[in-house]
Amino acid sequence: MDFLRLPFTCAQESAVMRRRAADLLAGQPAELVQDVLLLITELVDNVVQHTDSGGELHVVPAAGTLRVEVHDHSRSFPQLQRPDLRRAGxxxxxxxxxxxxxxxxxxxxTGKMVWAQVDLA
Known part of the structure; x- marks a missing residue:
């Protein structure tokens, strides 16, 4: 499996990134592919919503794992928060x-990198 590296500036590009990642993951179990595509969508959308400069997506295979990384120029780090049930997002x-x-x-x-890792097996 190859390494994927794609710059982005807007949310519309996340569809292109998902297609490229799906091509990269051809032959992997469908559930894994869907999980990785959802990780890409959420991490890229966070950058688009919370920064003004876009970023770069990396999909990095390693021994038995796949790591989704999103690099951006913001120095503000993400924090897990209890969702507001009155809000859609x-x-x-x-x-x-x-x-x-x-x-x-x-x-x-140049900012920060947010990553998520899944097992390939």
């Missing part, structure tokens, strides 16, 4: 935490 990180075996964020030289 605000559940993205809860979905990421529920789907991924692990997730987190770290500072980079």
């Amino acid at each position: 605000g559940r993205g990180l809860l979905l990421v935490a529920a789907i991924a075996q692990s997730w987190g964020s770290r500072p980079t030289e």
